[in-house]
Amino acid sequence: MKTVGVIAEYNPFHNGHKYHLQQVREQTKADVLVVIMSGNYVQRGEPALFDKWERTRQALYNGADIIIEMPFNVAVQPAHLFAKGAILQLQALGVEEISFGVEHPEYDFAALAKEASIISEAFSNYKQTFASIYYTQLAEKTGIKLESANDILALEYAKAIYEQNALIKIHPIKRIAAGYHDRELPINMNNAEVNIASATAIRQHLHDQRVVRYLPSSMDLTKSYPVKNFAVHWWPLLHYRLQTASLTELQQIYQLNDGLEHLFQETSYQVNEFQAFFDKVKSKRYSNARIQRTLLYTLLNVTTNEMIVDECNLQNRLLGYTSIGRAWLKRNKKIMKKPLISKINKDLRKNKYALQYRVDKIYQQFTECKQEQNIGRKPIDIENSLTIIKK
Amino acid sequence: MKTVGVIAEYNPFHNGHKYHLQQVREQTKADVLVVIMSGNYVQRGEPALFDKWERTRQALYNGADIIIEMPFNVAVQPAHLFAKGAILQLQALGVEEISFGVEHPEYDFAALAKEASIISEAFSNYKQTFASIYYTQLAEKTGIKLESANDILALEYAKAIYEQNALIKIHPIKRIAAGYHDRELPINMNNAEVNIASATAIRQHLHDQRVVRYLPSSMDLTKSYPVKNFAVHWWPLLHYRLQTASLTELQQIYQLNDGLEHLFQETSYQVNEFQAFFDKVKSKRYSNARIQRTLLYTLLNVTTNEMIVDECNLQNRLLGYTSIGRAWLKRNKKIMKKPLISKINKDLRKNKYALQYRVDKIYQQFTECKQEQNIGRKPIDIENSLTIIKK
Known part of the structure; x- marks a missing residue:
């Protein structure tokens, strides 16, 4: 069974994500899609619009087979640490290939990563604000000037793979329709092709009736409440x-x-x-x-x-799976480098999962029903979602 | 000029407090009444119903001449530390006599304090929960069993005076009408004598129209907003x-x-x-x-x-005065052991007044207009209030 990994926030899950998962499956001939998804907080330092369970459900209904939680200490980090942690997680799962959406799938991100690693060594005081200098230097060396947020993130994944000597192949996919940071919903309303908007635009217009066409039909905004502002x-x-x-x-x-x-x-x-x-x-x-x-x-x-982002400080928690995912988990359980967590017991809560537990307790206070996020929560188990995907 | 001190919370200021101030002036022939009043938090560990400025204003309109803030580290303490700090404050001001309301003004609190001090030494592990044992022992020695909260507090004042060798006389005054912990407003509505209710009952019934008769006419509940619940x-x-x-x-x-x-x-x-x-x-x-x-x-x-309650850790901040109070302050400024604070500058804010500043910042968030409590606030200056008192 070919296993392909995806790294995502799904904040919120929308048609662009659904399209991406379809493309990954088609282009890579994957049997199983494993998603490492941010928990209740996202990279920009904000609470996710919907909790990790709702976002897991949507992803499973729309193409993903297995959802693993990206812990807080990976998810809420600058890009290079975000990438480092996610690749560590995928390695522990035994994933052999990853796919992500970029503006320029024709770039050789693995080769760029090799060049970029040398630059980053030269910048021992490297800080985020040096980013532009950094990409200028990379452009001077390679002739490629990375500008879009997705291309930059792709480079970070490739760098993490290179630095970890991970046996993970890269499969970039061309993003369509919406720019990552677009704040407005697309104007061309009558074109069936462009029912993709950016997550940013969707968050901005969540209470706008037009937003429905950019979300999968599994998502009912009248029943799922966003986290408080x-x-x-x-x-x-x-x-x-x-x-x-x-x-x-x-x-x-x-x-x-x-x-x-x-x-x-x-x-x-x-x-x-x-x-x-x-x-x-x-x-x-x-x-x-x-x-x-x-x-x-x-x-x-x-x-x-x-x-700290290292192997000791990362737990792979299982948030959900489809029947395909369940079969994969059964088959691969024994060969995984680290056991998956499917239940938060007292020991985990007090030790290795303590940070997650705490930050989720605060998230819980700002959800509609103040629903407990961890204790007593089992992975979401959804029957084969392929029928839904094929629609 | 005879100066008499009063220790109070005024949470909120009501007719019982007004009556007490009148009695103090009459019985002690005081020229000036100095009140040490809790700031924005009271002894039970709660925010005061109205901020320290509003309570200062009410006290000045109804019989007090000078209001000094009791700092947080005195005001929010068990009775013996509350008393210790307040007496330290009054000593620093040079007050020669204090008066408080009790159930049994006939008790010799100074003598009781002497006996009680010996008991408290025997209880080196003295804790609040030992209180009942403590008062039983005191009763065995003296024949007097203290039961009311006011009598117990009076004993603590007397003990603090004894332990500090303070040259402060005690003048207990019989409390009338309402018990300290009464939760209900008095039933006998037609008796003009009983327009005194306990502060507890007033807090419980603040939105009850009946409450007006228990408050001085200077207090307009339609204009002053209580702190949020x-x-x-x-x-x-x-x-x-x-x-x-x-x-x-x-x-x-x-x-x-x-x-x-x-x-x-x-x-x-x-x-x-x-x-x-x-x-x-x-x-x-x-x-x-x-x-x-x-x-x-x-x-x-x-x-x-x-x-820590000690002389170094206590600041006497002036919250307000009447014209009588102003004259007294002018005359006594030089003989005070410690200068009064009438303005919070940057140094005070960052150092000696830092705790007060911080706790008041939180209080501020829960007031109607989020009014700054310290920076830029001057003592309230009210023209002679005696005309109002005499009414």
């Missing part, structure tokens, strides 16, 4: 925490250093609203995503130690 | 904090020890509502007030070090 509902907790924490406590937080802890606290005393706060703390020195992630770490009290 | 609005912050704090962080909190930190955190994972939480954590070992205070310390991230 960060700026309105989560902010008071962050505000409170910044106002009450000691500086020593703030300095324990991952990436909250270099004076950022003073800036955050001082600003928390001056403003009452999230947007005003963000406008005051953002800078040229850090990307907005980096700031937003640091705010999320602060809110969730995530320490540097908890965010 | 603890169980509804403050609880989510406490819940969040308990769910995200590390045990090491919780162990820094004042009085959060002996396993209470585990109990609080574990319970925070099991319940969503404050009442359910409180019901699960209360016990025979600790009084409800002790538990509530510990919850407040946790919410406000108050450490053991910050709660």
